[in-house]
Amino acid sequence: MSHLLAAEWLKLRYRWMPRVIVLIMLLIMALIMWGISTSNQRPNVLLPRSLILALFFASAFAPFLWPVLGGSWAGNEYGWGTVRLILSRRPNRVQWIAAALLILVAVAFLALIASLVVGAIAGLIVKGLTGEATGSLQDPYAWIVVKSFLGAWYVLIFYLVLAYSLGTIFRSGAVGIGLGIGITVAELIVFGIFNGLGGTWRDIADHFPYAYTQALPNRLVREGTTSSFADIPSHSPSAVASVIGIAIYLAILLGATMLVVTRRDVTS
Amino acid sequence: MTIGENAPVQVNGGLAVETDGLTKAYGPLLAVDHLDLRVERGEIFGFLGPNGAGKTTTMRMLLGLVRPTAGSARMLDMDVAAQLPAILARTGSIIENPTFYPYLSGRDNLRMLARVTGVDDDRIPPLLDLVDLAGAARRKFKTYSLGMKQRLAVAAALLTGPDLLILDEPANGLDPAGIVEMRELMHRLKDEGRTVVVSSHVLHEIEQVCDRIMILVHGKVVVQGRVHDLLGRDRRILVRIDRAGEAEALLARIPWIEDVQREGNELRLAAPLERSAEINALLARQELYAAEIKAEEQSLEQYFLDVTEAGAS
Numbered sequence: 155m156s157h158l159l160a161a162e163w164l165k166l167r168y169r170w171m172p173r174v175i176v177l178i179m180l181l182i183m184a185l186i187m188w189g190i191s192t193s194n195q196r197p198n199v200l201l202p203r204s205l206i207l208a209l210f211f212a213s214a215f216a217p218f219l220w221p222v223l224g225g226s227w228a229g230n231e232y233g234w235g236t237v238r239l240i241l242s243r244r245p246n247r248v249q250w251i252a253a254a255l256l257i258l259v260a261v262a263f264l265a266l267i268a269s270l271v272v273g274a275i276a277g278l279i280v281k282g283l284t285g286e287a288t289g290s291l292q293d294p295y296a297w298i299v300v301k302s303f304l305g306a307w308y309v310l311i312f313y314l315v316l317a318y319s320l321g322t323i324f325r326s327g328a329v330g331i332g333l334g335i336g337i338t339v340a341e342l343i344v345f346g347i348f349n350g351l352g353g354t355w356r357d358i359a360d361h362f363p364y365a366y367t368q369a370l371p372n373r374l375v376r377e378g379t380t381s382s383f384a385d386i387p388s389h390s391p392s393a394v395a396s397v398i399g400i401a402i403y404l405a406i407l408l409g410a411t412m413l414v415v416t417r418r419d420v421t422s
Numbered sequence: 423m424t425i426g427e428n429a430p431v432q433v434n435g436g437l438a439v440e441t442d443g444l445t446k447a448y449g450p451l452l453a454v455d456h457l458d459l460r461v462e463r464g465e466i467f468g469f470l471g472p473n474g475a476g477k478t479t480t481m482r483m484l485l486g487l488v489r490p491t492a493g494s495a496r497m498l499d500m501d502v503a504a505q506l507p508a509i510l511a512r513t514g515s516i517i518e519n520p521t522f523y524p525y526l527s528g529r530d531n532l533r534m535l536a537r538v539t540g541v542d543d544d545r546i547p548p549l550l551d552l553v554d555l556a557g558a559a560r561r562k563f564k565t566y567s568l569g570m571k572q573r574l575a576v577a578a579a580l581l582t583g584p585d586l587l588i589l590d591e592p593a594n595g596l597d598p599a600g601i602v603e604m605r606e607l608m609h610r611l612k613d614e615g616r617t618v619v620v621s622s623h624v625l626h627e628i629e630q631v632c633d634r635i636m637i638l639v640h641g642k643v644v645v646q647g648r649v650h651d652l653l654g655r656d657r658r659i660l661v662r663i664d665r666a667g668e669a670e671a672l673l674a675r676i677p678w679i680e681d682v683q684r685e686g687n688e689l690r691l692a693a694p695l696e697r698s699a700e701i702n703a704l705l706a707r708q709e710l711y712a713a714e715i716k717a718e719e720q721s722l723e724q725y726f727l728d729v730t731e732a733g734a735s
Contacts (some may be wrong), residue, residue: 161534161537165526241486242486243538243539245506319701421482
């Protein structure tokens with residue numbers, strides 16, 4: 155397994171796509187924080203709240219950014235035919251998938267560290283420009299930042315795994331990316347319709363992956379920002395329910411991926 | 423440079439590859455039909471057949487990429503189904519066209535594979551020299567020509583110093599000099615005691631390098647044996663003679679001449695080459711004077727076409 159991890163790490167080091175995705179995320183994050191700093195929400199862009207805000211935005215962009223990396227990382231192995239290059243040398247397919255996913259999980263971790271840096275810089279800049287006082291990273295903020303980090307990481311991992319699984323199952327990077335993002339777009343449309351219908355329909359919509367991946371960061375950011383920042387509907391899943399819901403979806407995706415990969419002939 | 427990082431393997435007979443009733447079906451289509459393959463250790467074995475004959479599918483089954491529908495395979499005295507990781511650790515392969523990560527350089531692709539296989543990076547520079555890619559090692563794979571890609575695939579196949587090489591069309595895309603180098607490399611691998619299973623459509627090369635061949639048609643074995651024997655190098659004689667009809671009648675009566683075929687003033691005999699002088703004497707005694715008596719050389723290409731056409735029909 156360590157050999158495969160080392161190989162995936164080498165592949166990652168020379169691949170530009172992860173860096174581009176992280177840069178896009180950080181750029182959008184910085185622009186939005188700049189916009190917020192000019193509004194009445196400015197206290198949320200001061201340290202330590204700016205850290206929580208940065209992590210919140212990292213989660214918010216996740217459905218549209220991270221499927222690009224997850225889908226291409228998996229699908230290109232089939233498109234380039236490198237799946238047979240690896241599996242004709244290391245036949246353990248479960249380890250191969252696990253190593254790739256672990257590297258993607260590491261990329262998400264590093265992206266969130268970079269988000270924290272952007273959040274910290276934004277906080278310092280706003281303080282420098284306005285002279286407003288900043289808080290310290292002590293209780294309750296330290297714990298909220300840790301929770302927000304873990305929550306954001308979890309959400310990023312979900313979208314990486316979603317697209318990775320689809321890219322693997324359909325043996326195509328384009329399908330992995332397209333479906334990975336398309337599913338969220340479809341969910342948003344259906345989510346809106348079901349919410350409008352109310353009742354049982356709304357309850358069903360609250361179990362969509364998108365509902366969980368938005369509820370979790372929303373609940374966490376609410377703990378660390380001013381009360382007016384994030385408005386959460388009362389029926390929205392709790393943080394714990396979101397963690398469990400996402401875990402169930404992850405288990406389904408990973409199970410389907412492993413099943414397909416271990417049983418399927420490599421004909422690419 | 424020794425190809426393997428380990429000492430060359432001992433050639434003590436035995437089989438490097440052995441399959442029993444190996445079968446692969448894709449729905450109603452039998453891609454490989456009860457294949458019984460025997461590749462001896464230390465030999466170069468040619469795996470031939472027209473497109474779609476099942477060669478690549480067989481190689482994929484041996485490498486664990488494709489699961490057989492029926493039958494079993496053993497490689498290097500190990501069961502493919504049960505001991506695949508140990509087998510692949512001692513096997514190098516090229517399957518179909520060379521595939522690598524296009525955004526990595528040739529050298530980094532090998533470094534990546536070195537990590538996958540647990541091989542030290544020190545193995546890479548001599549291998550790049552061996553395949554004449556040292557100068558282009560830092561160029562991205564996507565900028566390589568087909569010949570360069572093929573040479574990189576050869577280096578990748580040799581990375582672990584394998585006992586067994588499975589090479590699917592290794593000469594594909596190589597220029598004439600590259601083809602000659604590939605032939606020399608295979609001879610060198612054999613001299614080191616390694617086994618090579620090679621499929622190729624360049625039959626002239628197969629004829630020159632292979633000890634034995636197998637020809638598949640529609641997933642079935644139509645012939646396998648030593649190249650020399652299959653082409654009848656020691657037992658086909660061509661006689662050019664004016665009174666060919668009389669000569670045919672005479673030679674057909676000789677018990678050790680198995681077959682006589684006449685075409686114009688040429689006779690084709692199935693007889694031991696060392697008895698050519700005896701044939702000449704027999705003819706001369708009847709005042710039949712041959713203009714020429716020589717070994718009839720059949721090319722593998724012609725043999726392949728004859729066999730595959732017969733197999734297909």
